[in-house]
Amino acid sequence: MQHATLTLPAPAKLNLFLHITGRRADGYHELQTLFQFLDHGDELGFALREDGEIHLRTPIDGVPHDSNLIVRAARLLQQESGTALGADIWLDKRLPMGGGIGGGSSDAATTLVGLNHLWQTGLDEDRLAALGLRLGADVPVFVRGRAAFAEGVGEQLLAVELSEPWFLVAVPQVFVSTAEVFSAPELTRNTPPIKVRSLLEGGGHNDCQPVVEARYPEVRNALILLNKFVPARLTGTGACVFGSFPNRDDADKVARQLPATLPSFVAQGRNISMLHRRLKELA
Numbered sequence: 001m002q003h004a005t006l007t008l009p010a011p012a013k014l015n016l017f018l019h020i021t022g023r024r025a026d027g028y029h030e031l032q033t034l035f036q037f038l039d040h041g042d043e044l045g046f047a048l049r050e051d052g053e054i055h056l057r058t059p060i061d062g063v064p065h066d067s068n069l070i071v072r073a074a075r076l077l078q079q080e081s082g083t084a085l086g087a088d089i090w091l092d093k094r095l096p097m098g099g100g101i102g103g104g105s106s107d108a109a110t111t112l113v114g115l116n117h118l119w120q121t122g123l124d125e126d127r128l129a130a131l132g133l134r135l136g137a138d139v140p141v142f143v144r145g146r147a148a149f150a151e152g153v154g155e156q157l158l159a160v161e162l163s164e165p166w167f168l169v170a171v172p173q174v175f176v177s178t179a180e181v182f183s184a185p186e187l188t189r190n191t192p193p194i195k196v197r198s199l200l201e202g203g204g205h206n207d208c209q210p211v212v213e214a215r216y217p218e219v220r221n222a223l224i225l226l227n228k229f230v231p232a233r234l235t236g237t238g239a240c241v242f243g244s245f246p247n248r249d250d251a252d253k254v255a256r257q258l259p260a261t262l263p264s265f266v267a268q269g270r271n272i273s274m275l276h277r278r279l280k281e282l283a
């Protein structure tokens, strides 16, 4: 990271609710979800290479170099922009993987935005978001960096202003596969679509939660534990579960009462992502 000329955050997200309203012919699910960012995330460093190569200098255990979303995002931007430049990239991985808080998607978005800046490839936000969608349904919201009500497979975004409470996010020590949850026969896919306004005043639910609770006892236990203090909910397809608090102290107090077997972190909900805050400082 010390050789990086540009460092940028890749924040986590929460799905404050997640309704599955249907399934498309290609198997992908139609959703209604509310995304908010957290002021907690990974950190990426970038340095320019003149030889066109992409090197992730800090590989993740179990993720082959060329399948890492960071490398895939960098190569996609190279292809689309036609640049002859390359990059060395460093990742300080802080977010749990398979947690439903979007770590991989956020890393991909930060790479697209960061390299577009470093390489001066000049793609606008719409083109970067469209590229992001080719890497994952969750990437566009991170590219745009504004809390949003999402429809479609999560790519039709309507920016919203939400309150910015503190969240306690508990991290059950289990990896939940998004593909497994979406292919579960017992998953309900018929929540009636709701109008935006009725969703923003709290409420909603996560259709994936009953499936994940039944299949992953670690997640079920985390929900039981957290529910003793605050209404708790699953984010995305899990494994992470969260509750909200009006201030940091209250969230910290509950965090201290969770058992050591259930790691957790406290972070504030944000309507503008840390990535976009940093970009504004750079501009």
Ligand SMILES: C[C@@](CO)(OP(=O)(O)O)[C@H](O)COP(=O)(O)OP(=O)(O)OC[C@H]1O[C@@H](n2ccc(N)nc2=O)[C@H](O)[C@@H]1O
Pocket (backbone or CB within 6 Å): 015, 018, 027, 028, 029, 030, 031, 033, 099, 100, 101, 102, 105, 135, 136, 137, 138, 139, 152, 153, 154, 178, 179, 182, 235, 236, 237, 238
């Ligand atoms: C559920 C959500 C909610 O924000 O987040 P996570 O829990 O993964 O963080 C997302 O929709 C996940 O987005 P993302 O993690 O980018 O998923 P992708 O890589 O595009 O898809 C993984 C797999 O999930 C299934 N999938 C994903 C999204 C969707 N709308 N319908 C689906 O059926 C597909 O089978 C796909 O092969």
Ligand SMILES: Nc1ncnc2c1ncn2[C@@H]1O[C@H](COP(=O)(O)OP(=O)(O)O)[C@@H](O)[C@H]1O
Pocket (backbone or CB within 6 Å): 060, 063, 067, 068, 069, 070, 096, 097, 098, 099, 100, 101, 102, 103, 104, 105, 107, 108, 178, 236, 238, 239
């Ligand atoms: N940079 C990356 N960070 C995290 N996961 C990655 C990355 N690149 C590829 N992956 C793959 O994506 C999977 C899901 O990652 P992640 O986005 O952290 O979970 P979720 O979608 O549940 O929030 C990981 O298990 C891993 O195989």
